[in-house]
Amino acid sequence: MAHAQLSPRNIPDRLEGRGARLLRSWEALLIVVATVIFLGNSFASPYFLDPWNLSDATFNFTEKAMIAFAMALVIISGEIDLSVASIIALASTAMGYAVQLGVDTPVLVAIGLGVGLVCGAVNGLLITGLGLPSIVVTIGTMSLFRGLSFIILGDQAFTGYPESFAWFGQGYVWWVLSFEFTLFALLAVAYGVLLHKTNFGRAVYAIGNNQTAALFSGVRVARVKFTLFLLTGLMAGLASICLTSRLGSTRPSIALGWELEVVTMVVLGGVNILGGSGTIPGVVLAALIMGMVTFGFGLLNVPGIVMSIFIGLLLISVIALPILWRRARRRLAH
Amino acid sequence: MIAKLLKNREILLVGAIAVLLALIALRFPGFVAPFNLARVYNDTSILIILALGQMAVILTRCIDLSMAANLALCGMVAAMLNAAFPGLPIPLIILAAMALGGLLGMINGTLVWKLDIPPIVVTLGTLTIYRGLIFLLTDGKWINAHEMSDAFKALPRLDLAGMPVLSWLSLLMIAVMFLVMSRTPIGRAFYAVGGHPHAAVYTGIDVGRTRFFAYCLSGTLAGLSGYLWVSRYAVAYVDIAAGFELDIIAACVIGGISIAGGIGSVAGAVLGALFLGVIKNALPVINISPFAQMAISGTVIIIAVAVNARAERRKGRVILRKAEAV
Numbered sequence: 001m002a003h004a005q006l007s008p009r010n011i012p013d014r015l016e017g018r019g020a021r022l023l024r025s026w027e028a029l030l031i032v033v034a035t036v037i038f039l040g041n042s043f044a045s046p047y048f049l050d051p052w053n054l055s056d057a058t059f060n061f062t063e064k065a066m067i068a069f070a071m072a073l074v075i076i077s078g079e080i081d082l083s084v085a086s087i088i089a090l091a092s093t094a095m096g097y098a099v100q101l102g103v104d105t106p107v108l109v110a111i112g113l114g115v116g117l118v119c120g121a122v123n124g125l126l127i128t129g130l131g132l133p134s135i136v137v138t139i140g141t142m143s144l145f146r147g148l149s150f151i152i153l154g155d156q157a158f159t160g161y162p163e164s165f166a167w168f169g170q171g172y173v174w175w176v177l178s179f180e181f182t183l184f185a186l187l188a189v190a191y192g193v194l195l196h197k198t199n200f201g202r203a204v205y206a207i208g209n210n211q212t213a214a215l216f217s218g219v220r221v222a223r224v225k226f227t228l229f230l231l232t233g234l235m236a237g238l239a240s241i242c243l244t245s246r247l248g249s250t251r252p253s254i255a256l257g258w259e260l261e262v263v264t265m266v267v268l269g270g271v272n273i274l275g276g277s278g279t280i281p282g283v284v285l286a287a288l289i290m291g292m293v294t295f296g297f298g299l300l301n302v303p304g305i306v307m308s309i310f311i312g313l314l315l316i317s318v319i320a321l322p323i324l325w326r327r328a329r330r331r332l333a334h
Numbered sequence: 335m336i337a338k339l340l341k342n343r344e345i346l347l348v349g350a351i352a353v354l355l356a357l358i359a360l361r362f363p364g365f366v367a368p369f370n371l372a373r374v375y376n377d378t379s380i381l382i383i384l385a386l387g388q389m390a391v392i393l394t395r396c397i398d399l400s401m402a403a404n405l406a407l408c409g410m411v412a413a414m415l416n417a418a419f420p421g422l423p424i425p426l427i428i429l430a431a432m433a434l435g436g437l438l439g440m441i442n443g444t445l446v447w448k449l450d451i452p453p454i455v456v457t458l459g460t461l462t463i464y465r466g467l468i469f470l471l472t473d474g475k476w477i478n479a480h481e482m483s484d485a486f487k488a489l490p491r492l493d494l495a496g497m498p499v500l501s502w503l504s505l506l507m508i509a510v511m512f513l514v515m516s517r518t519p520i521g522r523a524f525y526a527v528g529g530h531p532h533a534a535v536y537t538g539i540d541v542g543r544t545r546f547f548a549y550c551l552s553g554t555l556a557g558l559s560g561y562l563w564v565s566r567y568a569v570a571y572v573d574i575a576a577g578f579e580l581d582i583i584a585a586c587v588i589g590g591i592s593i594a595g596g597i598g599s600v601a602g603a604v605l606g607a608l609f610l611g612v613i614k615n616a617l618p619v620i621n622i623s624p625f626a627q628m629a630i631s632g633t634v635i636i637i638a639v640a641v642n643a644r645a646e647r648r649k650g651r652v653i654l655r656k657a658e659a660v
Contacts, residue, residue, distance in 0.1 A: 080454075132639050133593050135397075135454075139580055140635035147629025154625050252625075257577075260399075260458055273452045303474065305572060309466030316459040320449045 026270035030285035037289060041296035048299060055176040061291030062180040063239040064258060068265040069191040070235040072283045074228045075266055078208040078275030079134035081229060083123060085258035086145035087236035088243060091115040093149040096158025096250035105164045112241040113234060119145055120233015124226035149252040158250040169246025180242050192280040208275030264315050265290055343590035347605040351612060358616045365619055372497060378611025379504035380559050382604050385585040386511045387552030389603040392586055393524040394545045395595030396453035400442060401556045402578035403464035408435045408560030410468050413477040413570035420483045431561040432554050438464060439553015443546035468572045479568035490566045500562060512600045520547055528595025584631065585610050588638040
């Protein structure tokens with residue numbers, strides 16, 4: 001995004017030891033927050049620590065987290081994708097439509113992923129091909145994709161998914177380990193490797209820090225960005241398969257408002273919304289925190305909307321506190 | 335001459351709206367009757383007021399995603415005030431709504447100014463907080479028409495010289511914003527800050543404070559819209575205007591206000607909102623299902639951005655042709 005940043009970026013001090021750096025890192029802060037919420041939850045309700053309960057709690061974040069991984073890469077590269085929730089709706093609608101024609105599970109999965117990829121390609125083409133700002137393009141495609149679902153579905157719902165399809169959202173790989181959570185863990189590793197260990201990941205950071213410099217040093221900026229939007233599309237398709245399978249039905253309002261939750265998750269994970277920095281472990285921790293907050297409040301019978309106050313406060317305070325802390329320390333040093 | 339006209343976004347938009355109206359009039363002449371056009375304008379008034387506030391924020395390279403939530407909270411408080419004290423004069427309620435909106439805008443502005451948190455994160459956070467606060471205030475209950483006083487509901491509809499007060503209010507806001515943007519230091523500062531923040535600093539403009547004022551302005555206008563929305567539809571609940579923030583931004587984008595800051599005009603914001611308003615009002619008339627509305631407005635946004643981007647591309651020294659393309 002084009003928002004200018006006046007203060008210099010916080011460049012990590014390489015002279016510091018590894019341990020000291022870890023202690024001061026964003027991830028350390030998130031671990032503290034996560035632990036506090038976990039303990040709070042276990043004191044708040046005696047039912048929290050039950051393994052089945054904990055397993056259920058993962059459904060609160062796994063689908064959003066899948067998208068958040070790809071979104072983290074997009075945001076690190078300095079762009080944003082607000083259309084992901086609408087891609088979920090469109091992919092789900094397409095799958096529902098196919099079900100009415102009597103299609104079986106493997107084809108449904110292919111359709112879900114395919115629709116995600118096509119939507120991602122549309123975003124990618126508009127943004128890299130025409131050089132348009134991603135925030136506006138994806139606001140547009142957000143209406144467009146969801147609008148298409150509304151045109152196809154109207155006020156109806158598609159149901160009647162085949163039984164084997166239910167496994168994606170409700171199946172368990174081993175004892176309490178759900179398929180969704182396994183997928184989340186695998187994707188976390190895959191994206192961690194992709195972002196932190198490959199040339200592609202380096203390119204993503206380079207683009208986010210200085211797009212022109214990246215281009216001049218030989219990074220194929222447009223191609224990398226296009227790939228990133230394909231990835232968010234694909235992940236939205238995957239999330240759509242899991243969510244549709246878990247709910248067992250498709251409505252055009254499915255996953256409404258998720259784009260903001262996914263962005264919140266990514267930013268909470270320490271990814272700079274202006275691009276250039278952030279890590280996958282941070283996003284994993286943020287996903288866990290948001291999932292636990294949601295679940296904990298659910299145990300206490302707190303309505304969802306009040307929970308969103310807490311998530312909003314968490315988002316702002318987690319970003320504001322380190323700034324205030326740094327400022328207070330500087331003042332003390334003088 | 336014609337090429338120059340085509341480059342002027344406002345004239346292009348007037349043209350687009352005229353073509354749109356002509357196309358609709360071909361099949362339904364009644365749509366362009368003065369009475370109906372006034373009705374369409376009235377229907378778009380709230381969007382216009384909101385787009386004006388959003389314009390100021392976007393000009394300074396920020397964004398306000400919390401406007402619709404702000405509107406909902408202020409509208410709810412206005413309705414609650416009215417329900418609790420039916421005797422309270424309506425202007426006082428409007429002032430209270432605007433003050434509350436301004437206060438909420440100040441919170442956004444302070445976070446952006448003093449803590450340097452990116453605007454999109456701040457307003458994403460306050461969006462959920464403001465909506466959540468409505469729930470805390472009301473426990474999720476609705477305030478229905480019968481709980482509101484007649485005067486409260488009647489004001490926006492009140493006929494004044496052939497047009498409802500709602501329309502007059504939006505015209506007044508357009509005039510005020512036009513004066514602010516073109517005749518006051520702060521209006522020029524909005525452009526300067528968005529056009530080039532560093533240069534603005536060197537000319538003695540406080541970038542943070544200018545952004546703060548932009549948020550106060552958008553908040554106050556959202557507060558006013560809150561009262562207007564609730565009294566017009568005679569109902570207040572947690573989810574009113576949910577998702578409307580994107581309509582507001584869409585109106586600005588269609589109106590040629592650059593999301594990168596510094597470029598845009600009051601006329602553009604108004605025309606962008608009107609363009610959306612005409613489409614919204616025309617769809618049922620030409621027998622397109624309301625379900626198609628989202629898809630159509632999405633397409634319109636994308637086309638508008640594509641058109642704007644062509645006109646907006648900065649002309650600089652081209653060293654590497656591809657560098658410009660990304």
